[in-house]
Amino acid sequence: MKYYLAVDIGASSGRHIVGWIENGTLQTEEVYRFANGVKNVGDSLIWDIDSLFKEVVNGLKKAAEVGKAPSYIGIDTWAVDYALLDKDDKLIGEVFAYRDRRTAKAANAVHGLISFDELYKRTGIQFQQFNTIYQLYADKQSGKIEKAESMLMLPDYLGFLLTGVKKQEYTNATSTGLVNAKTHKWDGDIIGLLGLNNKLFGELSQPGTVVGELSEEIKREIGYDATVILPATHDTASAVEGIPIEDDSPYISSGTWSLLGLKVPDAITDDKSRKANYSNEGGAGYFRYQKNIMGMWIVNRLKDELCPEKTFTQIVEEARESTFNYSVDVNDDTFLAPKSMKQEFDVYLHVRPASCGDYFRCAFLSLAKSYGEALKELSENTGKKFDKLYIVGGGAKNTLLNEMTEKICNVKVIALPIEASAIGNLKIQIKGVK
Structure with missing residues (x-):
């Protein structure tokens, strides 16, 4: 029997659900569930990314314990939040939660460079002050982004931690407010107007794309090998498919x-x-x-x-x-x-x-x-x-x-x-x- 594992993480909880085809029908079983939530650090709201990744790995172990070690793994989470990595692929600072208030001034500054009317015509993304475009500009204002060599949305970052391979998945990328709705690619004009570094925005990968095999370290920890594959990494995009x-x-x-x-x-x-x-x-x-x-x-x-x-x-x-x-x-x-x-x-x-x-x-x-x-x-x-x-x-x-x-x-x-x-x-x- 070939098993697939959906790691589905929401803002308040996450779950690992194994799926397999039996008599032509998709069967599912929840094998692990954990709590999630933002942390207050000073005046900031952040995600405890280390704990979150540990829970991802714990669920992978649990799948094997119940006799359903998957051949394939896909991760979806909420949208707009991301990790910035330096030249050594180390995390820069904290992973901010979208409810953090640091973007209010950044949104006004962005609209001083390009109007929201123009942004909407190009990307089709509704205004929310926590959209990635405003978060990234806030990181530019604070200087956090200066040493960044990579930007990965949260499910892409978790996939990177499992495999060592970086992918930027399309459905989640569209939530950033930086993807052109006609070309389905990063909008270089918007990125240029904001003075963001083009190297942060690589080729977008469609759902169903293989990310890579689990790293040797992860394989040793969980006791089996598997391939990470991109679902629609924005949980709502996957939900609509479901x-x-x-x-x-x-x-x-x-x-x-x-x-x-x-x-x-x-x-x-x-x-x-x-x-x-x-x-x-x-x-x-x-x-x-x-x-x-x-x-x-x-x-x-x-x-x-x-x-x-x-x-x-x-x-x-x-x-x-x-x-x-x-x-x-x-x-x-x-x-x-x-x-x-x-x-x-x-x-x-x-x-x-x-x-x-x-x-x-x-x-x-x-x-x-x-x-x-x-x-x-x-x-x-x-x-x-x-x-x-x-x-x-x-x-x-x-x-x-x-x-x-x-x-x-x-x-x-x-x-x-x-x-x-x-x-x-x-x-x-x-x-x-x-």
Whole structure:
């Protein structure tokens, strides 16, 4: 039996899921799961990259322990974050988390060199102050980038640590705001205007490309050999590959973020799309015309503050019993990285919630309303009418949110509480090997 391993890492947790073909059907088994999260170091938010890589290796060991050592391994993570390496391939400084606030001034400086209107026409990427383009410019302003010889997005960096081979995968690269939507290559004009070094931007590799064999050191540590292969390394790109969409229907990949969108053949970079803050991110042979909406991040932060001892099932039931019908704009920057999510809700709302159930009902209702607004924009911008909406990821298990979404969006919600990113990751590996 030939096994494939999807290492699917999100901002709050990671999982190792083994896949294999049995009687013509993809079978899966989760063999390892671990917690992930940002660290506060001084005034900065960073990823503990050493611990993260140790967990990747721990999962590789676990796959062998359960008798399913993979022949192929693919890694996907969230987008926009990256590692800078020096001439000796050593990490320069910390790997910043996208919620770090260092990019606010950098974004204004970038737009002083090239307007966002022009950026959008060229790349099709929505404005978010944590986009890689602004992070890299912040690193230029601080001097961090001066000694950099390589830039690798996070899954590419983890692949490099496993193999010693550097690849820059296409779908994740498009999230940087530095890839031209027409040529599908790094946009040299933008890179030149920002004064970034061209050597940081190599040839882009498509999903399904082989990275290389595991290094001798890793093979000795885990006890077997395997080949690392590129899935769609942006977890949402892999998730869309994992959704069994039967027609031209939109999707929500619901996790820390909720990404609502539609598969389209070409990027849509008109003024309506820019004003609606829609993004055109690369997929496996298409674009994902989508909008990033604050997702379960808000819910998880409220849970941590208000009732860490309760299960999500209990939280949903308490929200169902609540009659609190006020909402917030979940995409307001106030909720991006607050010290207290509860406090920000209290300040934002005119009527303060009286119970945990009130807070969570407010959060779910706010998400559903944002989905409704985004779906209306999607219909207007594409000229398409929708009667179905696929929802995958952890948020698909939230029955109350699904019901609210169905009512507000006036569509049939098809909730698939599957590990869509891991399934898409595995499908791309299997197709690439063939």
